[in-house]
Amino acid sequence: MLRVDTIDHRIISCLVSNARSSYAEIGAAVGLSAPAVKRRVDRLLDTGVLQGFTAVVDPEALGWGTEAFVEVHCRGNVAPGEIKANLEPLPEVVAAYTVSGAADAIVHLRASDIHHLETALERLRSVEIIDRTVSTVVLSRLLERPPAPDQQA
């Protein structure tokens, strides 16, 4: 059902590096005609391998210069779904994961400045199921990139 061959990988690579390239351009890069590329892309979208296309925005330019990673410790045992439901309404939460180790979850926060970050942290800490948080403020973004096309997979 979700078979992804070498050509699909190359098509995905093209789209990751430029989501607005035309089917003809992709076809030229992978050695297929434009309609053939479109059919594969449609299939990849159907099967969920491709989840969509988005613009990469400079966070600084829109006033999202400050970010932090927050270890979240919950009260007692909480289901992942419950944590997700509680984090979803907070707009500063750009990512969240349940993790191994002492913490229950890691939350990635993005805010416009330190003050906004503080506000977001207060709101996060006021969430019922959350007991305690440990914040790590990001000083500089060193690297941020899509996963490599593939490798030893």
Added chain:
Amino acid sequence: MLRVDTIDHRIISCLVSNARSSYAEIGAAVGLSAPAVKRRVDRLLDTGVLQGFTAVVDPEALGWGTEAFVEVHCRGNVAPGEIKANLEPLPEVVAAYTVSGAADAIVHLRASDIHHLETALERLRSVEIIDRTVSTVVLSRLLERPPAPDQQA
């Protein structure tokens, strides 16, 4: 130079939610003609506010089901640029940040499975400037989304 008004924000929102939408579609959403939208998008690309367009890929589908966050502690004082240069060659590193607190950096790793993750961690620890690492393995992805259009910015 990098003035971004309300219409630009709405155009960016459209492109973030679907990078492949046509200029006519965007124009209809923001109340501009297609050429006017294109000019603004070109300008946003020129000024670096928009950095490009990419496909959102399901990590599972390409064999990137396992990820981890790693606190990196360096030997002595190391410049951010040096850390970046040392991390860039490692394909499993999808993001890295210098941070406040005890650690020097947080590295986001993505691997195909636990074994691959272990290999990647070994390679990471073998980097000269790195003294010690503390790994946190991700159990489940709760949330992952682009920053909200904007807010109290």
Added chain:
DNA sequence: CTTGAAAAAACGCGAGC
């Protein structure tokens, strides 16, 4: 400086093979 309208050129998308 920005917009809207109209031109040619390129692209998307279905049918047929």
Added chain:
DNA sequence: GCTCGCGTTTTTTCAAG
């Protein structure tokens, strides 16, 4: 998976606010 053809879109040029 490829070719063909029609309708739509993009993109450039031009004139106006």
